[in-house]
Amino acid sequence: MNQPVATLSRLRSVELRTSAASESADFYENVWGLSVVERGSEGAWLRGTGDEHHVLQLTSAEQNGLGRITFAVRTPAEVDEAARRLGARGVPIVAGPGPTGEIAAGYGVSFVDPEGRVIQLLADAYAVTTMHRSDAVPVGVTHVVLNTVDIDAAVAFYTDVLGMRVSDWSEHQMAFLRCNSDHHSIAFNQAEWTAINHVAYEMPSVDHFMRGIGRLRHHGVVPMWGPGRHGPGDNTFSYFADPAGLVCEYTSGIAQVEEDRWLCRVWRRVPELSDTWGTAGPPSAEVRSHMAGVPDDGPFAHRADLRVSADR
The missing domain is CATH 3.10.180.10 (2,3-Dihydroxybiphenyl 1,2-Dioxygenase, domain 1)
Structure with missing residues (x-):
């Protein structure tokens, strides 16, 4: 029996592809209660009061959908081992393993599940100081x-x-x-x-x-x-x-x-x-x-090589 590719410790963040990136960034900052870490023409990264660098990434897109779900693993060595096991199972890898070069840094690997969702396993990402706020905002x-x-x-x-x-x-x-x-x-x-x-x-x-x-x-x-x-x-x-x-x-x-x-x-x-x-x-x-929602085959739907059999 195959072992799981990694031990996930927690959900880090979610990336959403959104047809209203600017308006949504305003909403999540000024109404929902998150804090902007960085914002640009193509989207925004927002944090809660916890120690994750960001918990929500908004990416401008023509149609709403899921961009990526990121889970924490403990060490880069575990990321490398996860990549090896994913490869052995025939699960398509779309990035890594290695330094991400992204805003939160870290060492990660990203792959697609059988329905085209992108999942990232990430270690050594930037952390931020926990915010002690008395107002009603998300962790x-x-x-x-x-x-x-x-x-x-x-x-x-x-x-x-x-x-x-x-x-x-x-x-x-x-x-x-x-x-x-x-x-x-x-x-x-x-x-x-x-x-x-x-x-x-x-x-x-x-x-x-x-x-x-x-x-x-x-x-x-x-x-x-x-x-x-x-x-x-x-x-x-x-x-x-x-x-x-x-x-x-x-x-x-x-x-x-x-x-x-x-x-x-x-x-x-x-x-x-x-x-x-x-x-x-x-x-x-x-x-x-x-x-x-709307039918969403994922950000790599155009890549016929990035499909994984559901029975793997």
């Missing part, structure tokens, strides 16, 4: 939900190749995967096409979560769904749309997994479990439409 990115045309194949790739563990299922519609003690850092949603569903940002507490919602309301931005608390993951939720129509979530209180004691559940998809508080009601047609 960083805590999870990403991805729409998939084949949830079983997606789960098989991320568990077998990346060593992630399934925490829970929501019937056969959603799967929640973890790489550390957080209940999930990636979740897959069975859908008609591959797309980014939403990106979730961690708030330090329920109080910060609610005050963050209040700040958005002050700016005239109201939740599409929420506030509420999910059954799977036990996290609070409130979903919004950014200027490009991409979905962003405030969340707090994600369940913590003890590896030797956790039992994976299959949750029923009923309103009282999608929102255990009973405050949000069922998701609206508007939020479902935004979460469906």
Whole structure:
């Protein structure tokens, strides 16, 4: 049996391809609560209050989509070994292994998954000083939900190749995967096409979560769904749309997994479990439409050589 290519320690950052890069950068800085690290004509890099150099990268594009998901690994040697194992499995590598030459520096390798998503494994990236702020702003990115045309194949790739563990299922519609003690850092949603569903940002507490919602309301931005608390993951939720129509979530209180004691559940998809508080009601047609996104074969869709069999 093949070993996973690496041991992932956490989700570092997400890159979004956006049709409204300038407006979205303004939104995430001035309304959402992130801080700009660098900004240019083609996009922006923004940080939370944690020590990651950046947690969100916005890249200008004609159509919305996922640019890249970056996970942390511990050392450059592990990146090199991951690249070797990826090659042995026939997984297409699009960059590295080696120094990235990017704004956060670091030593990394990037590859594509079976549906064309770009995943980066990164060590030795720049860190920044943790910001101690009392206002209600995100610590960083805590999870990403991805729409998939084949949830079983997606789960098989991320568990077998990346060593992630399934925490829970929501019937056969959603799967929640973890790489550390957080209940999930990636979740897959069975859908008609591959797309980014939403990106979730961690708030330090329920109080910060609610005050963050209040700040958005002050700016005239109201939740599409929420506030509420999910059954799977036990996290609070409130979903919004950014200027490009991409979905962003405030969340707090994600369940913590003890590896030797956790039992994976299959949750029923009923309103009282999608929102255990009973405050949000069922998701609206508007939020479902935004979460469906647009068909996205990834930034390397034109490269026929960069496709990997889902059964590897």
